Amino acid sequence: MVVGDISTGTELLVIGAGPGGYVAAIRAAQKGVDTTLVERDAYGGTCLNHGCIPSKAYITVTDLAHRAGHAEEMGIHADPVVDMAGMREWKDGVVDQLTGGVEKLCKANGVNLVEGTARFDGPNRVRVAHGGEGQGSESIEFEHCIVATGSRPIEIPNFSYDDLPVLSSRDALALDSVPERMVVVGAGYIGMELSTVFAKLGTDVTVVEMLDDALPGYEDDVARVVRKRAEELGVEFHFGEGAADWRDGNDGGIVVATETEGGERSEYDADVVLVAVGRAPVSDTLDLDAAGVETDEKGFIPTDDQCRTNVDSIFAVGDVAGEPMLAHVGSKEGIVAAEVVAGEPAALDYQAVPAAVFTDPEIGTVGMTEDEAEEAGFTPVVGQMPFNASGRALTTGHTTGFVRVVADEETGFVLGGQIVGPEASELVAELALAVEMGATLEDVAATIHTHPTLAEATMEACENALGQAIHTLNR
Template sequence: MVVGDISTGTEVLVIGAGPGGYVAAIRAAQNGLDTTLVEKDAYGGTCLNHGCIPSKAYITGANLAYDAGHAEEMGIHADPVVDMAGMREWKNGIVDQLTGGVEKLCKANGVNLVKGTATFKDDSSVRVAHGGEGQGSETITFEHCIVATGSRPMQIPGFDFADEHVLSSRDALALEYVPDRLVVVGAGYIGMELSTVFAKLDCEVTVVEMLDDVLPGYEDDVARVVKKRAESLGIDFHFGEGASEWREGNDGGIVVATETEDGEESTYAADEVLVAVGRRPVTDTLNLEKAGLEPNEKGFLETDEQARTDVDHIYAVGDVAGEPMLAHKGSKEGMVAAEVIAGEPAALDYQAIPAAVFTDPEIGTVGMTEGEAEEMGFDPIVGKFPFNASGRAMTTGHTDGFVRIVADEESGFVLGGQIVGPEASELVAEVALAIEMGATLEDLTATIHTHPTLAESVLEAAENALGQAIHTLNR
């Protein structure tokens, strides 16, 4: 028997329970608004279930196994055996705990949870189709709507994720085994993170990239540190090549074919091919035109500083709202949208959104580079401190990379920072706070940092910018 369509109403409807959506729903409910959250898959979205959290779990596991097996210099001799199925089970346990936590938090804050796929009927209602035979559907009317449908991996011609040997990042994070040979298409942050994971798990990794270097969008000297380390792990890079097709090989594996702009072809043997060329927003499932919305040429919903779309009472947050496609950016947008709906004077301020890449070593960046500061009319001064001069970094066995601080020479205000090295994803938070609060180089140098720590490197870089460095030569 099929349950008939029913109709309910809510003040705030949130579509999608990822980092932007569930945060928006909780904040709206905290502000006393009747809030309904619709999710078709799992609470926490791609980030928690198939992206950020699973990948960091595997990165931690791979790092632990690799470091234990390569610590002879410390007097440690070990030969770790990796049980990939066991690691996957551990990872899934973390995900399950966190998704369950999100659901409990939503319920505890009074959010109405609805499982299903939402599509707009008009600009004040959606139809939610419930999964499963006989589950029916319902219509939900709303006063305000927050679209937080996230993004999905991009496919390329000739490489269908439905094919047996073609993996998306989601597929790669669900593997119960380590392939002997893996071709990775794309040297962006996802491709580089996963390449490093599999290389450390004794997989033979080949990366093909259409551009001429790894990590486009990051400064050359930052990317160079990561690339050099990746090569030392045995990762084989081929730049200026686009993947054109794959086919079954003669040895039970596959062959991935590539082509340069000049038409030169190459082939690489593998057992699996991972396509990691980026992500695109999920807007094509919503019937946006019914709500009077139209995505831009890249598929994003354009928004203002309060996360509003062109339809005043409909908001968009997270990946669906455009670059940078970062979970923490989506969460902040979700908070702002909910607070604006509640009548609070909230707005987005993008001057300090940190970004991190969990490669080896990690990258953490925030604010302006030196070149960007010059383009904005500043006269920048730059301070730099190498991790090979850090006592704490030396005791961890990880000394690649550096901390760089960019500031305005006249005022001393911190404008940006680039960190590549151990725990960069954690260290960048201090620089982000400095930018957000309008701190100066003097503020950073006047802050006593614990010794011995990696965080001292931020202090040292600030002192270097002022020409007062103690533990490195002043520039």
């Protein structure tokens, strides 16, 4: 039996329950706004279910196994065996706990939850098709709407995700067994993270990238540290090559063909090919034209500093709104949009947005680089502390990399920082706070840091910029 179409109303409708959507829904409900959240797949979105959380779970497991098997210099001799199915089961447990928590938090804060796929049916109404045969649909009228539908992996010509040997990042995180050979297309942060994971699991990994180095967008000396470590783990890089096509091989595997700009072709044997060339917005399912919402040529929804689209009552947050496509940025945008809906004077400020890459070693960045500071009209002063001079780094066995701080020479204000090394994703928070609070080099340097910790490297980098470092040579 088909359930008849029903019609309901809400003050705020949020489409998508990822890090931008569910956070927006909860904050709006906390502000007394009648809020309805529509999700078609799973609470927590790509981040919790198929991206950030499962990938970091795998990174943790593979780091543990690899470190245990390569710790002879510490007096540890072991030969760990990784059970891929068991690892996946543990990862799924972590995901289930978090996604279940999101649903409970939404309900506890009074958010009305609706399962289904939403499409606009006008500037103040959507139709939600419920999943499953005979489940019908409903119309929801709203005063305000926040679009938080996220993004999906980009598919490139001749590499359809419908073909079993072709994997998206989501597919790679759902494998039941470890492939012997893998070609990774793309050396951005997703490609580099997963290349490291599978290399540590024993896979022969070959990375092809059209650009001339890994991790485009990061400074050369930062990317170099990560690429060198990946090469030590056995990852083979081929730059200046783009994936052209693939075919079945003679040994039961596949052959991936690449091509340079000059037309030169190369071939690489593999069992699977992971395509990690970026993500595209999920905006084509919404029928945005019906609401009058404009998109750019790539499908992203342009917004202002309050996350408003060109339609005043409709907002967009997270990946669907474009760069920076980071889960924590989506959450912040969701909070801003919700508070604007609630009548508060909220607005975005992107000057202190930290970013992290969970490679080996990790990368953490925030604010300006030295070159960016110069371009912005500052006279930058730079301080740096290598981890091989850190007592705590030496006791962990992770001494590769450095902390770098960029500040304005005249005022001493911290403008940004770049960290590559152990726990960089955690350490960058101190520099993000410094940029956000308008702290100076002296503020950070004068703050007593616990010894022995990795965080002391941030203090020493600031001292180095002031010309008074004790544990590293001053510039």
